[in-house]
Amino acid sequence: MNRKEALAIVKEQLNEARYTHTVGVMETAIKLAEKYGEDVKKAELAAIFHDYAKFRPKDEMKEIIIEQNMSKDLLEHHHSLWHAPVGAYLVQKEVGIKDEAVLRAIEYHTYGRPNMTMLEKIVYVADYIEPGRSFPGVEEVRQSAENSLDEALFLCLRNTIVFLIGRKQPIYPMTINTYNSVVQGGG
Ligand code: GDP
Numbered sequence: 001m002n003r004k005e006a007l008a009i010v011k012e013q014l015n016e017a018r019y020t021h022t023v024g025v026m027e028t029a030i031k032l033a034e035k036y037g038e039d040v041k042k043a044e045l046a047a048i049f050h051d052y053a054k055f056r057p058k059d060e061m062k063e064i065i066i067e068q069n070m071s072k073d074l075l076e077h078h079h080s081l082w083h084a085p086v087g088a089y090l091v092q093k094e095v096g097i098k099d100e101a102v103l104r105a106i107e108y109h110t111y112g113r114p115n116m117t118m119l120e121k122i123v124y125v126a127d128y129i130e131p132g133r134s135f136p137g138v139e140e141v142r143q144s145a146e147n148s149l150d151e152a153l154f155l156c157l158r159n160t161i162v163f164l165i166g167r168k169q170p171i172y173p174m175t176i177n178t179y180n181s182v183v184q185g186g187g
């Protein structure tokens with residue numbers, strides 16, 4: 001599957017704004033892969049499909065989480081987290097993507113995991129800093145990604161956790177586990 005085919009497949013799943021975000025993540029992930037010596041094609045593919053399940057109905061995602069024996073604690077947390085692991089499952093099933101490294105980068109793009117691979121870090125950070133994003137502090141993370149992927153990853157996690165605390169929102173335990181791993185030097 002080439003880039004054009006992949007983008008055409010994902011476009012059908014998304015609205016215009018989310019498709020534009022996806023193209024931004026793809027371009028950013030490719031740049032990061034070139035800079036940090038990761039496989040550019042894998043970064044491109046994972047970025048293109050990272051939000052594949054974003055618009056699936058809540059009930060469908062819930063059913064997949066239960067049937068596929070995914071972490072039960074997902075269901076106790078906000079449904080905006082579900083599209084990441086569900087997306088990894090659906091792109092394998094519906095699109096036929098088999099590359100485990102690519103699938104895991106999709107699975108962990110929202111909350112990470114301890115000891116992330118470079119590909120996982122690239123998709124996670126690219127999702128946060130793509131040109132369409134305007135979070136407070138995003139410019140600092142963009143600058144940081146020029147020099148250190150791990151520092152950029154730390155800032156993404158810090159900002160996300162602080163943002164959630166500011167809104168009195170629960171934090172998914174894996175987000176905390178990822179943060180701990182990053183500050184303890186595990187990446
Ligand atoms: P997007 O799909 O490109 O919008 O971005 P993400 O997949 O990274 O994040 C989806 C949503 O999950 C965003 O609104 C994040 O703020 C939110 N999010 C990320 N981590 C957590 C968490 O630990 N807990 C909660 N409640 N929300 C989170």
Ligand code: FE
Pocket residue numbers: 050051083084109110
């Ligand atoms: Fe997402």
Ligand code: FE
Pocket residue numbers: 109110124127128
């Ligand atoms: Fe993200």
Ligand code: FE
Pocket residue numbers: 021025050051127
């Ligand atoms: Fe995204």
